Amino acid sequence: MEAAALAYLAAGIGAGLAAIGAGVGIGWLASSSMEGAARQPEATDDIRNLMIISAALIEGVALFALIICLLLAVTIFLG
Amino acid sequence: MLLPAKYMKARARSLGFVALLVLGLGPALTATPAHAAEGEVTLEGIVNNVILGHATDGYYLNFKPFDNVELPRIMLVRTADGNLDLEAYGSTASMLKNGPYGIQAHGGGESGGHADLVTQGAALDEAISADEHLHSSVQRTDGHVVLDLSISRHFVFGLLAMLIVLAVFIPLAQRYKRGVGREKAPSGVLQNMMEVLVIFIRDEIAKPNIQGEKWRKFLPYLLSAFFFILVANILGLVPYAGAATSNIAVTGVLAVMTFVIVLLYSSKDHYKELFTGPPDAPLLVRIIFVPIELVGLVMRHLALAIRLFANMMGGALIIFSLIGLIFIMNILFGGAVAGGTVIISIGFTVFILLLKLLVAFIQAYVFTILSALFIGMAVEEHDHGGHEGQEDHSSTSGRLEERLDAVEEAVEPTSA
Numbered sequence: 019m020e021a022a023a024l025a026y027l028a029a030g031i032g033a034g035l036a037a038i039g040a041g042v043g044i045g046w047l048a049s050s051s052m053e054g055a056a057r058q059p060e061a062t063d064d065i066r067n068l069m070i071i072s073a074a075l076i077e078g079v080a081l082f083a084l085i086i087c088l089l090l091a092v093t094i095f096l097g
Numbered sequence: 098m099l100l101p102a103k104y105m106k107a108r109a110r111s112l113g114f115v116a117l118l119v120l121g122l123g124p125a126l127t128a129t130p131a132h133a134a135e136g137e138v139t140l141e142g143i144v145n146n147v148i149l150g151h152a153t154d155g156y157y158l159n160f161k162p163f164d165n166v167e168l169p170r171i172m173l174v175r176t177a178d179g180n181l182d183l184e185a186y187g188s189t190a191s192m193l194k195n196g197p198y199g200i201q202a203h204g205g206g207e208s209g210g211h212a213d214l215v216t217q218g219a220a221l222d223e224a225i226s227a228d229e230h231l232h233s234s235v236q237r238t239d240g241h242v243v244l245d246l247s248i249s250r251h252f253v254f255g256l257l258a259m260l261i262v263l264a265v266f267i268p269l270a271q272r273y274k275r276g277v278g279r280e281k282a283p284s285g286v287l288q289n290m291m292e293v294l295v296i297f298i299r300d301e302i303a304k305p306n307i308q309g310e311k312w313r314k315f316l317p318y319l320l321s322a323f324f325f326i327l328v329a330n331i332l333g334l335v336p337y338a339g340a341a342t343s344n345i346a347v348t349g350v351l352a353v354m355t356f357v358i359v360l361l362y363s364s365k366d367h368y369k370e371l372f373t374g375p376p377d378a379p380l381l382v383r384i385i386f387v388p389i390e391l392v393g394l395v396m397r398h399l400a401l402a403i404r405l406f407a408n409m410m411g412g413a414l415i416i417f418s419l420i421g422l423i424f425i426m427n428i429l430f431g432g433a434v435a436g437g438t439v440i441i442s443i444g445f446t447v448f449i450l451l452l453k454l455l456v457a458f459i460q461a462y463v464f465t466i467l468s469a470l471f472i473g474m475a476v477e478e479h480d481h482g483g484h485e486g487q488e489d490h491s492s493t494s495g496r497l498e499e500r501l502d503a504v505e506e507a508v509e510p511t512s513a
Contacts, residue, residue: 067301067466070462070463077408081403081408082400082407084411085403
């Protein structure tokens with residue numbers, strides 16, 4: 019395979035893996051925080067704030083991957 | 098509350114990837130030559146000029162269907178005889194016509210490399226009339242460019258966001274000075290609306306995250322960052338405008354500001370822990386922890402910049418990819434398929450625009466709360482005995498940070 023094709027393949031696979039990772043992470047986070055909020059409704063506000071922050075942190079890692087994939091695809095395309 | 102949003106966002110992003118993949122596959126599927134006839138829309142043109150050109154920075158404001166407004170170019174150059182010189186031109190076109198500059202189209206060369214430098218003559222006029230000069234890289238023919246200080250689109254809209262924030266908040270501040278809002282109830286839609294946001298940031302972001310009374314010192318920065326990012330994000334939703342925060346340089350500077358505040362206002366306890374590791378830990382643990390801690394400090398703020406940039410950039414790219422899909426379908430499969438794509442594309446675009454409105458608020462909030470968190474972690478002073486009274490005061494925020502540390506450790510092992 020030529021280099022450009024490999025780069026596209028890598029970008030696609032990488033993006034998919036990043037999406038899987040972030041999806042699992044945020045899903046897990048959401049399920050736990052919902053459980054926590056259901057068990058302790060008075061702590062809902064606290065839990066929501068923590069959830070948003072940790073979701074942002076997880077998302078940050080996924081976005082690192084996304085940027086790398088994007089760079090891979092775009093740089094190759096621009097030649 | 099956030100769950101459907103996050104879910105939808107993930108879906109939107111994967112859709113964007115589908116669009117990007119289609120874009121990526123485009124050149125492989127089609128037999129369209131790279132150089133099509135005059136005025137014909139090519140796949141390469143769509144991807145390069147329309148999608149990437151709109152989502153990234155550029156030296157023009159696009160007012161289609163009217164005209165492009167080219168922005169001034171300012172170049173700090175080193176001429177061939179070694180002098181530093183500051184050159185200013187009214188637009189990219191005039192720079193190319195009057196200055197020693199040429200354009201180089203992307204990837205149009207004979208052997209797949211770069212095309213030749215176009216400097217003068219009919220070829221240049223042709224390129225300018227086709228707006229090609231706005232999407233190509235500009236190079237100097239003698240000497241080289243040291244620093245490109247040109248005014249770019251994101252610069253213009255960042256400045257506009259700043260002016261809007263100033264125009265809203267300076268009159269409001271004067272009202273509070275006069276006593277409206279302090280002695281009497283705040284009056285008017287604007288003052289009430291802004292007071293809600295300001296109090297939200299004070300009570301929900303600054304106070305819980307920054308120990309004791311120290312939040313007073315950092316509240317102005319947090320408010321400035323929040324409102325600038327919010328206005329800049331929302332400007333990205335305005336037709337013909339763009340989001341200054343979808344530029345890595347802008348978000349980078351914002352993150353650097355937080356980083357500088359963290360470094361300047363760190364307590365002695367924070368520095369001590371940073372350079373000598375956790376207290377009461379064995380030496381081996383300290384040796385492992387100190388580099389991790391140092392890298393983590395930088396990575397945290399780098400992630401702050403990347404997060405905001407990638408979110409805003411991602412939204413713009415997805416929208417332009419969806420719109421571009423119509424034209425790509427037209428080239429690949431003809432008008433009928435493109436007509437069907439219009440309905441799907443417009444539907445998704447509206448959906449993603451709504452999502453972007455949500456993301457504009459969430460990202461401004463996330464940036465501010467993470468800044469507050471990092472500042473709070475840095476300025477926190479530990480009790481060295483004696484101040485038993487302070488224990489109650491900081492126990493909630495201390496607990497919050499402890500838990501966040503645990504979360505962060507689980508999420509990003511490098512920034513533990």
